[in-house]
Amino acid sequence: MGTRFARRCFLAVPALLGLLLAGCATGRLDATKPVGQEARDIDFLMRLSGWMAVGVGIFVAAAVFAIIVKFRAKPTDDPDDLPPQVHGNRKAELTWTIIPTALLVFLTIFTLPTVFDLARVNAAEDARTIRVEGQQWWWQFSYDLNKDGRYDIVTANDLVIPTGEKVNLEIESNDVIHSFWIPQLNGKKDAVPGRVHDWTIRSDEPGIFYGECAEFCGLSHANMQMRTIVLTPDDFERWVEEQLEGKAAAQAAPAEGSAEAAGAALFETHCISCHVVDGPYESAAGGNANLLAGIAPNLTNLMSRTAFAGALYETYQIGPDGEYLRNPDGSLKLNLAELREWVRNAPDMKPARADNQQGMLDFSEVLTDQDLDNLMAYLQTLGSEPVLPATNAGAG
């Protein structure tokens, strides 16, 4: 009986594995699909240790299984007849102390160099350093292009980097502890208030790689997402230019009497105590002095970001297969409905405690429909549409 049962169990294994694979539909945060050197080094260690663990696990499971099948007391046994009374075996015990130790030494030898490699930033003179700031509940990325100590591009939710480059990150927090994590590009690094943590990311291919805050940071922790948009060096240069252009364009006041102008006025009344647009509303930056953008995202070039509200919502509409939808003229289809609803009543779309300066206020009692239309018109003037990676135009 025992052997037939055993055979059945072994037949069940491939069936189970099949089921497992079926469930492994790749998500967009999959740590086991690395695209950069750092993430690949980590992946190697995970696979090495994982397979060793599976090996040891099968050994133990087989032993337990053998005990269940082979050493089960039989009803026919004389209840007073004892099995051989073995109290121990010095040699055996020594063996199974030494073997695990050896396996662990082996793993340690592979581990330690990687620990130090991951801690090493790109020391090249032309290395790019981007400041990453976590705050409840969104990420801000600041670029100092000419290394003059002033940030030239300040953006939110979308971290844009070129391919093939080991990009340095200076990770900070403006309130509580967060953790920066783009699974396919590198492991996590905590953003701790009062500290600056060096970290790097690198991607070999263009694409959109998703990430999120991984350290519990309060009410809307689940909604503190981000994405890394990896562009070819040429595309990246284009993105930089467009950002600077957008910044310049934002200085110009909209034509008088237009909806945009009405929106700009509303923006000045209701938004600038928290939000900033470089140029006209820069000086309004209040709240936390560490922030260029005040306590809410800097909205210069808002339209060039693929997502808003902590990357919870798409700025542009996505089709059923995750592809970007386009207007007849080839431009991206704005997700106006959700953007408008977000401005009207943000706490309804993302948990927040605005009364405690945590998250955006509810404006549904403040802004009329006309106000919202005007605001939408103004916001659409902020920046041009995003530069999307050539090989991965989708978000799914």
Place this chain on the structure above:
Amino acid sequence: MAIVTDRPDSADSPDGSGPGTELEVAEPDSHGDDSPRTGVFARPTHATGWREWLFTVDHKKIGIMYGALALFWFLIGGLEIGLVRLQLWAPDGEVISADFYNQLFTMHGVTMVFLVIMPLANAFANYLVPLQIGARDVAFPRMNALGLWIFFFGGIFLNLSWFLGGGADGGWFAYAPNTGMTFSPGHGMDFYALGLQIAGIASLLGAINLLVTIINMRCPGMSLLRMPVFTWMILVVQFLLVFALPVITVALILLTFDRTFDANFFNVDAGADPLLWQHLFWIFGHPEVYILILPAFGVVSETLPVFSRKPLFGYPIVVLSGAAIGFMGWGVWAHHMFTSGMGPVSVAAFSATTMFIAVPTGVKILNWIATMWAGKVRFTVPMMFSVSLVAMFTIGGLSGVMHAIAPADTQQTDTYFIVAHFHYVLVGGALMGMFAGMYYWWPKAFGYHLNDRLGRWHFWLMLLGFNVTFGPMHIVGLQGMARRHSVYGEFDGFEFWNKIATIGYFLMLIAMVILAVNIFRTWGRYRRGLEPGAGADPWDGRTLEWAIPSPVPEHNFDYVPVVSDVDDFWHKKYQPDETGKLRRIAYGNDIAQIGDQHPHLPSPSYWPIVLAMGMPLIGFGLIYNLWIAGIGLLLLVGSMFGWTLEPATDPDAGHGHGHDGYGDHDDDHGGGNHDDSPDGQDDGNGVLTASTANGEAAGD
């Protein structure tokens, strides 16, 4: 001097509370003198009903109450996480709000760690340690009761937050500064800090008590290396508690001062470094992991030999590896902080220490397997739970080695891979071990077996549900699902395995319902006389608790046992014949003590529960109004005085002069080489009990 009480057989003590007639029968005894020092107030003398339980100092009743409370909180903690599982059933779940979700997972963790697994281990430790070392009670019986009641009020206090504005919402790890007033303005974190503080006092009292008990009160002949492994593991755990709890106490005091008195320990703007909290929390928190798991290791180290009918393979190695885990557990705390930014040298060091703590753990597992190997394994319900611990804990241990590799951990930490890992350790390990212990010692504590068929249903559903719940979390964790996220997106690809996990939760829920049915149904049948008594030694046991009647009489042992070997009781049943083969020479039920002595026992007292009541009042006072704290403090100090003025043993309560060898009389029948000098119980205000003296013979 012959006082006759009934032997505790099934008909007389249906509730499993032992004979319960000790004091009642003893009362008319003329032994008491005319100037009793009974303290300020009259002492409780209730020998039956609920008051007997409220004021008891009997380690067995206290142990049972710990167990009952733990199971109650297990229900609460389990239902809390049920809502979380429902929320995660589908992407963008809308079952509960993000705020409530955060409270639920925080309180689930706090409840399961501090109010379920720790007290469950305490239940077994309280009940069994004195029995396994041949003592009449713990060293400080009233302090034992105090620990229980402080734990009782601490748990209630912590959970009252649900009705007073919401539970704690900062995670069980409560990382600063998210738990400060600025970011968590509700009272949830106050209840967390003060509730854990109160529960911590209870654990500390219990730890000191058990340490003194194990070190001083072992019966003659029981050297340290003859101690049952369960008692050994409890000893290691108490050392861990004594050193780890002060650290969390300090951390919680800092947090309370920050929140209540505007201190700046974790205020970054005032120059604080939030990593201070992380270090403090995990210096406590990692030994805490071993505090949770080692008692379960102790339980299976008892059950595996009994049901394999072989001695434990490599007893000294199993003991030493347990102690080694206890020591090494202090050098690995920062592996919870690999991504916190503490620098590559620290990361490398803690990575290496963490890996090598797997060695003693692995040795234990292989020794258990060798114990079962070539045995005649009886797959009773406790054995099935024990074997599942060996297998399931192994999985948790192996994934633990995976994130000892710091770079791998930067991907795995704060994902469901970690959730899977520690649930395999704490459910597959600790809880399976506790269930094994429940089924194993139930007949000892209550005099009858839990129903076997329901027990098997419980086991199989539990094992299945557990794996269906937590197995998929390995996969979904590697796919990048972060912990403590109240929602996930539809493009994340997490839905399938989350659905499976939620189904698994309900399987476990059904398993727990079956356990509850088993407990109540079997109890009812026993009361109606439908369940047979278990007898003193139902499993052919190896340790001293099986050498006395079931349920255990109030005084535990009629006379002090004397041991000369590991598993001494077993050797009284089996001896080698002329060919050297072991033969049964006696049956446990025949050679067990009969429980007919009536020695002087520590008397019940009002003070432990009254003193404990002061604790939550102080807690409320710190949150709402310091005047309430004043009342609590008065109650606390007042009962301390009352306590001090009250002798441990009521001189009014008589006692029989049994031939018990415990030193409260001059007839040394027990055969121990203990001295007969007057012991703790005679000096009136001492806290030591009648059974102290025998410990002196127990040195190595």
